[in-house]
Amino acid sequence: MDMRLTLLDGFRGFFLLFMMIAHVNGSFDAVMGNYNHHMLGWVEDAQGFVFISGFVVGLVYTKTLDRKGPGGMGIAVMRRIRTIYTYQAAMILSFCAVALGLAAWGLEPSVLDQYVDDPVVFTLASLMLVTGSLHMGILALYIWLMLLTPFALLAFHRGWAKWWALACVAAWLLAQSGLPDAAQIPVESALKDAGHGINIGIYFNVFGWQTLYFLGLFLGFLFARDRLDTSFLRDPHMRPVFWLAVAGMVAFAIFDRAMSLGWIEKDLRSTLWSQIDRGNMHIVYLANFLLDLFVISWLLVAGPTSGNRVLSALGHGIGWLFTRRPLVFLGQHSLQVFAAHVVLTYIIMWAMTGRELHAFWDNLLLLLSVGALFVVAWGHAKLQSLLRPRNRPTPGPLPTAQRSTAS
Numbered sequence: 001m002d003m004r005l006t007l008l009d010g011f012r013g014f015f016l017l018f019m020m021i022a023h024v025n026g027s028f029d030a031v032m033g034n035y036n037h038h039m040l041g042w043v044e045d046a047q048g049f050v051f052i053s054g055f056v057v058g059l060v061y062t063k064t065l066d067r068k069g070p071g072g073m074g075i076a077v078m079r080r081i082r083t084i085y086t087y088q089a090a091m092i093l094s095f096c097a098v099a100l101g102l103a104a105w106g107l108e109p110s111v112l113d114q115y116v117d118d119p120v121v122f123t124l125a126s127l128m129l130v131t132g133s134l135h136m137g138i139l140a141l142y143i144w145l146m147l148l149t150p151f152a153l154l155a156f157h158r159g160w161a162k163w164w165a166l167a168c169v170a171a172w173l174l175a176q177s178g179l180p181d182a183a184q185i186p187v188e189s190a191l192k193d194a195g196h197g198i199n200i201g202i203y204f205n206v207f208g209w210q211t212l213y214f215l216g217l218f219l220g221f222l223f224a225r226d227r228l229d230t231s232f233l234r235d236p237h238m239r240p241v242f243w244l245a246v247a248g249m250v251a252f253a254i255f256d257r258a259m260s261l262g263w264i265e266k267d268l269r270s271t272l273w274s275q276i277d278r279g280n281m282h283i284v285y286l287a288n289f290l291l292d293l294f295v296i297s298w299l300l301v302a303g304p305t306s307g308n309r310v311l312s313a314l315g316h317g318i319g320w321l322f323t324r325r326p327l328v329f330l331g332q333h334s335l336q337v338f339a340a341h342v343v344l345t346y347i348i349m350w351a352m353t354g355r356e357l358h359a360f361w362d363n364l365l366l367l368l369s370v371g372a373l374f375v376v377a378w379g380h381a382k383l384q385s386l387l388r389p390r391n392r393p394t395p396g397p398l399p400t401a402q403r404s405t406a407s
Contacts, residue, residue, distance in 0.1 A: 040256070
């Protein structure tokens with residue numbers, strides 16, 4: 001398989017792995033779960049996951065556009081949306097049923113209390129993708145953005161990428177204005193007056209987070225057309241830009257530690273926390289992501305031939321790490337792994353409520369929860385092999401990447 005395609009799955013597997021660690025470690029508080037790349041700035045797994053998803057969607061469906069035209073591409077995208085929505089709806093309906101069943105026995109898990117408090121309205125709103133319980137926002141965000149994907153790919157195809165980019169910037173600015181959040185208030189008030197006190201919103205503001213998805217989508221489009229030229233990164237004039245980006249990453253990392261560890265005066269820290277909104281993709285998160293993206297891209301492309309032993313080792317190391325089979329395997333089954341991670345996180349939160357374990361068990365259970373993701377990926381791979389017709393030829397490199405990365 002093309003190393004670049006393998007890298008995409010490897011990165012997505014990495015983001016899924018640490019997404020699981022971050023979400024369940026709130027219950028375990030394991031030492032090994034506290035020390036990871038989240039400490040190195042404002043870029044977390046969700047940002048990388050959304051960007052890579054956009055990239056691979058652009059890659060896969062641009063190829064479909066070239067083979068089957070706009071109509072065929074649109075049908076393929078809608079088919080994929082149907083698959084993703086099936087997983088989302090299945091989880092929502094299952095959570096509602098489980099919550100009501102457990103509540104009847106006096107065992108209601110707090111993570112599912114919204115389903116118990118207002119089962120019909122909250123479940124319907126979740127199915128409409130306008131609200132959701134904990135950690136359910138990424139698939140909803142993904143579906144909303146995929147609905148716009150055919151229009152974006154056609155805009156890129158017709159040479160209108162700059163106009164789409166301007167629309168993305170305008171949408172991001174709208175998110176920062178707070179108007180989309182303000183628009184939710186009268187809706188929530190009307191629902192509350194009607195006796196349904198549910199929150200509206202999926203945490204990830206579509207107007208803000210679309211920037212990462214559509215950036216990835218455009219790069220995937222260029223990649224599919226063999227127009228993604230990264231050779232400029234090897235230009236000697238880019239070396240100072242690289243070091244400047246590294247300095248920016250270090251500055252963001254220090255800022256992150258200062259905020260998290262209380263190095264900044266309390267009132268100022270409270271003011272900054274109130275302004276730096278991850279859900280809206282605040283400029284701090286966006287700028288840090290773009291810096292990280294540039295630095296990692298430079299190391300992968302230019303690092304190995306830079307003549308600097310350290311940079312060369314870093315470039316080779318990144319390429320080696322993100323092409324390891326375990327990470328790639330997770331990324332190839334990302335939809336199923338993501339769904340399993342939500343279910344497992346809920347089970348762990350319920351089981352650990354009011355309980356504290358010895359540090360040994362915290363760390364062991366954290367490892368077992370991560371291991372469960374590989375079991376899910378293995379089970380899905382086996383199911384795929386059983387359902388695949390025996391007379392169908394084994395997929396080649398690109399179809400394999402398409403099947404897996406479109407998850």
